[in-house]
Amino acid sequence: MLFQPFCLKNLSIKNRIVMPPMCMYSAGRDGLVTDWHVLHYATRAEGQTGLIIVEATGVEDRGRISDQDLGLWDDGQIAGFKKLTAAVHDRGGKVAIQLNHAGRKSEVPYLEPVAPSALIFGEGYRLPRRLTPEEIRQVITMFADAARRAVAAGFDAIEIHAAHGYLLNQFMSPLSNNRDDAYGGSLANRTRLLGEVLDAVKQVIPADMPLWVRVTAEEYETAGNTPDVVADMLNLVKDKGIDAVHVSSGGLTPFQVRAYPGYQIGFALTIKQKTGLPVIGGGLITNAKEAGQVVKAGVDMVFLGRELLRNPYWPLQAAHILQEAVTWPKAYFRARY
Numbered sequence: 001m002l003f004q005p006f007c008l009k010n011l012s013i014k015n016r017i018v019m020p021p022m023c024m025y026s027a028g029r030d031g032l033v034t035d036w037h038v039l040h041y042a043t044r045a046e047g048q049t050g051l052i053i054v055e056a057t058g059v060e061d062r063g064r065i066s067d068q069d070l071g072l073w074d075d076g077q078i079a080g081f082k083k084l085t086a087a088v089h090d091r092g093g094k095v096a097i098q099l100n101h102a103g104r105k106s107e108v109p110y111l112e113p114v115a116p117s118a119l120i121f122g123e124g125y126r127l128p129r130r131l132t133p134e135e136i137r138q139v140i141t142m143f144a145d146a147a148r149r150a151v152a153a154g155f156d157a158i159e160i161h162a163a164h165g166y167l168l169n170q171f172m173s174p175l176s177n178n179r180d181d182a183y184g185g186s187l188a189n190r191t192r193l194l195g196e197v198l199d200a201v202k203q204v205i206p207a208d209m210p211l212w213v214r215v216t217a218e219e220y221e222t223a224g225n226t227p228d229v230v231a232d233m234l235n236l237v238k239d240k241g242i243d244a245v246h247v248s249s250g251g252l253t254p255f256q257v258r259a260y261p262g263y264q265i266g267f268a269l270t271i272k273q274k275t276g277l278p279v280i281g282g283g284l285i286t287n288a289k290e291a292g293q294v295v296k297a298g299v300d301m302v303f304l305g306r307e308l309l310r311n312p313y314w315p316l317q318a319a320h321i322l323q324e325a326v327t328w329p330k331a332y333f334r335a336r337y
């Protein structure tokens with residue numbers, strides 16, 4: 001099943017293998033795509049990864065996780081991404097971009113971090129400044145502007161980063177949001193910013209372009225969000241046009257989970273069952289049989305992060321192990337198993 005195509009709206013993906021977004025800390029202060037990025041993502045497409053999601057890309061400089069992340073806050077940043085998407089498309093891959101605002105977890109040294117509330121993430125981080133309602137509106141506009149640029153750059157889909165304790169997750173969690181206005185308190189209020197970002201992004205992308213959200217389904221904290229709560233939140237906004245959910249966990253606090261292969265699959269299945277939306281799931285998946293089992297269990301697409309960093313040709317190997325047909329890159333045909 002790993003090698004069966006999957007469709008999200010009009011986007012046809014040749015198999016169920018996803019490269020999740022992974023910060024490569026290889027951009028400069030300008031946030032521009034370099035030749036290295038083009039090579040990095042194109043290589044995974046050459047290796048037959050069906051869907052590549054480009055690393056967390058800042059919707060503003062202050063919203064980057066580090067000052068070595070990619071950015072899409074300026075029209076001048078579009079051209080580099082155009083090269084990147086063309087390189088992936090030339091190799092038969094599909095490519096999405098993860099748009100992010102890091103909020104209180106931004107470590108860009110020359111800009112002050114902002115957040116729903118003035119609550120620090122943890123040791124070594126700076127105390128963020130609480131966003132005003134006017135600034136929240138600006139954040140929404142910045143997500144929409146970045147999405148418009150992503151469309152211009154040739155991306156096939158947009159992923160909104162609402163996981164791992166970054167700004168949208170900070171609004172969603174009662175542990176990082178103690179606002180008493182329309183953006184804090186109740187479940188609906190804590191989901192409001194995500195909904196408004198989705199509304200704004202929807203307006204600037206083609207109607208048939210898939211849009212999805214990455215969530216932290218489990219915060220691993222007493223009183224933190226759980227898969228059931230996150231599913232309830234997604235149900236509040238899914239009609240705005242969420243085509244899938246990319247399910248992850250953790251990152252809202254410094255707590256380190258003891259991970260094992262498939263540790264997040266149950267979360268993905270809960271989200272799928274409670275929202276009725278397709279899901280991308282994974283976590284510590286490294287071997288072909290495990291990946292196949294994840295899809296068989298009902299997860300629509302499986303992500304392999306670090307494994308694809310180690311081995312960009314993993315899908316070719318997996319097809320061999322599972323005795324599935326796969327298209328070998330012409331240049332490497334004589335090396336096929």
Ligand SMILES: Cc1cc2nc3c(=O)[nH]c(=O)nc-3n(C[C@H](O)[C@H](O)[C@H](O)COP(=O)(O)O)c2cc1C
Nearest residue numbers: 020021022023055056248283284285303304305306
């Ligand atoms: C180097 C590195 C950078 C990452 N950067 C991001 C990121 O930009 N956005 C994101 O949502 N997750 C990020 N992650 C998390 C991965 O997408 C993935 O969820 C995690 O590595 C677990 O999957 P794995 O066990 O298959 O590697 C990153 C992980 C790694 C190892």
